[in-house]
Amino acid sequence: MQPDWLKSILSGSTADPDLMTRSFPWAARMIGCPHDPIHHAEGDPWTHTMMVAEALERGDGFEALPPERQDLLRLTAWFHDVAKPQTTEIVWEPFLNEDGSPSRSFEDQQRLSAWLSEMEKHQPRQVGWDDAEEEPSHLSLRADGRERVTQHHHAAQGAMMAWRGLIDAGCDAQMARDVFTMTFWHQRPSHMLGNTSNDRKIIQLSVDAGQGNWDDLIRFCEADQRGRMSQNRDQVLEDLALARLLVAEAGENIGADLLNNPWPFANPESRLKYLRGKGGDLPFHASEHAAGSRVIMMSGLPGSGKDTFLEQNFARWPIVSMDKIREEMGVSPTDNQGKVHQETYNQIKALLRTGEAFAVNSTSLTRVMRQKLSGTILDYDGYIEAYSIDVPFSVARQRNSSRENPVPDDVLVKLANKREPILSNEAHELYSVDEHMNLTKMFGHEPDVDVTWSPAPS
Incomplete structure (x- = not known):
């Protein structure tokens, strides 16, 4: 509700x-x-x-x-x-850069420190408006000049x-x-x-x-x-x-209404290369379609339903699962994950070298988490088909608690606060999956691509 x-x-x-x-x-x-x-x-x-x-x-x-x-x-x-x-900073106007951002220069910091020392002789420091533990305190600077508020x-x-x-x-x-x-x-x-x-x-x-x-x-x-x-x-x-x-x-200039419509890329490969800066400065170029592996890239919280979705739709595919690798190596979710990541990418690269279609089952919640994975797939001329399990945190938390080996709740909360959507420069196609496993296409399949979605490997 x-x-x-x-x-x-x-x-x-x-x-x-x-x-x-x-x-x-x-x-x-x-x-x-x-x-x-x-x-x-x-x-x-x-x-x-x-x-x-x-x-x-x-x-x-x-x-x-x-x-x-x-x-x-x-x-x-x-x-x-x-x-x-959470982005508020209060500064004295002389210490602002031309663009309005707080000055970080060594000279200005020295001047600021000296000014603060002098001010403290006459009045106590005033901490910021918000005393919440998760937020930084902000210093209110009072002087003959103007206070300015920046929220970069x-x-x-x-x-x-x-x-x-x-x-x-x-x-x-x-x-x-x-x-x-x-x-x-x-x-x-x-x-x-x-x-x-x-x-x-x-x-x-x-x-x-x-x-x-x-x-x-x-x-x-x-x-x-x-x-x-x-x-x-x-x-x-x-x-x-x-x-x-x-x-x-x-x-x-190109015969398109960009105020109301998206740029008409020739195909997903052209879009991906241009937006990632790999296709030069000309968005008109029609790139050849990816010739490597078709890779299913999952994204979602632990307990959101990634395993269930893969079992229902890609059960016959090879699946590289970080949870399974972690279990086989005896590494808990709170331990150092370096060896788990290394083995995960060893398996991914081995499959990419064969050109075989496969799925990668990991949280991949942030752009940083996904950068190495998507970059590796694209280096092998692979085709990235992303599925984001977009369920409310309350649903993922309830499902996680009923698992045989649940992720600790504090870890789950931290992961939930890192979630970022997959953008059009990260994958060829993106589908959103709701809590009932219904699919909605977010982007992909531009006009010249004749691809019918199928859970079976080609």
Whole structure:
């Protein structure tokens, strides 16, 4: 059952602000969190979030959007700043770089230390607004200059929080992926002007946006500006209008509507090589299809259902299982996993050399975890067919507890807090698998590929 806050957002109109304040899991820490007085004179991140949600509903053309795109933008509005509390730094303005980030230069750090020492003679240090153990303390610097609040990387961290939070709330995996993308990208359009590497960004977002598109992202960014009190709001809105023209022009140059549609890659191999920087700077190139092994790459928490899925669909395939290797080597989940990883890759490479189709059964929850695996497969010209078991944490936890050798709960919690979605530059195809083992294709099978999904090896 979906929680009240998710039902309210997806109700088809503006979410109830009182209900959201009471039930949205991230609201309490956003309320009272410092916000930069120059760019957010309206108040804390929660005040800003509610203003953005209202501005979005009032935006030109919003009511005419399909319901799924309205829902995507509404969810993005409520999630786009959830990571600001954990990324907050308060600095004295002279110690800011030109881009607004805190200065880390040796000279400035010396000046800061000397200034702090002098200040402490007259007043005690004031620790930050949030005393929660899992968050860093932030020092409030008071002087004749202005205090400034920076919250760098809140978009990337907020995207991860949105992905995990929505999956755990029982949200549709496609929607959760799309909210992840919109949240991750929401600061980028206003900084596109004068950038010489826009083409790759335009293409990447057009592919990863799923049900959304560039028009939706810019529409949200405009609401993000209208839902604040800022000295440069009008200038940023003008920059966003120019960004819209830039994306439209990039599409017109190839006869495509990139504001509303993804880049028309010739096939999955072309997409993967271009987005991984392996296909040069020309996205028009039609790459040859992978000639090596077809590899099933699983991703999911312990207990999520990876073993069951493989047994139901790929039982006749060779399966490289980290759990099985760990068991054979007598290594527990809390021990050093170096030898387990080494043996896993020995078996993977042996199969890749034969060109035989096989499956890899491991958690592969983060991009870092998957990089070595996907890189190894692609080095052997393999075809990556990824299956992400996207079930709520509560489901994985219950299933794990009923296993003969369950993963310790503290380990499971740490793994759950590392989950990241598989993106379009990590696999040729991606399917999401829900708790009932139903499949939903996320991406893959571009127009010139005639591949029928089959659980049987070719």
